[in-house]
Amino acid sequence: MTVATRGREHCDRVPFCNDHTDRLPALAAGPLAKNVKVIVATGTTTIQAAKDATKTTPIVIASGADPVEMGFAQSLARPGGNITGLSILGSDMIQKRLELLRQAVPQAKGVAFLLQGANPGNPVFVRAINNAAPSLGQRIHVVDVRNASELQDASSGMVRAKADALVVIEDPVFVTNATRIADLALHHRFPTILGNRLYVMAGGLMGCAPRSSPPR
Secondary structure, eight states, X not given: OEEESSTTSOEEEOXXXXXXXXXXXXXXXXXXXXTOSEEEEESHHHHHHHHHHOSSSOEEEEEOSOTTTTTSOSOSSXXXXXXXXXXXXXXXXXXXXXXXXXXHOTTOOEEEEEEETTOTTHHHHHHHHHHHTGGGTOEEEEEEESSGGGHHHHHHHHHHTTOOEEEEOOOHHHHHTHHHHHHHHXXXXXXXXXXXXXXXXXXXXXXXXXXXXXXX
């Protein structure tokens, strides 16, 4: 979460919650006590915490789930309220990731989905998963974790569920633990598709996400 206190003159970065999402309300309230002018938030969990903390200070979404489905905006054309910004429309990406996974690993019939348990966008993601997987002939296993300490047990649960591949749904908690997730996937021989190149650089098989900058 980034906050601007005097227009372009000053900008403070608020650290993320270090896997403890229950700290987010306090992290959001802290800058507001300093009369910040703008809050820039990334990730649906963080956006929700900022929304709950203020109805007046402008909030700019750097990246997050569909703002209309999440109740952050009235519509894409006219957001209303104090929230605007960008969305990756992650639920729309789920089917594309499953299609790419099927092309890369056609023998993978059981697909595990890793979600961050406190993410308020999870119902949207699960609905998209349930809509997409059957049409592709894939059996799904949804696993949610709240912090890095649960990743080991989660990966073991995927093995017991006979998962053949892994899809990771974006969340700041997972970004900070990208290497650990990739290592566990490699250990269990899960081909993995993830949200962006950070996961691939950490060791994931491939990523699929909207382009955020021009190709180089």
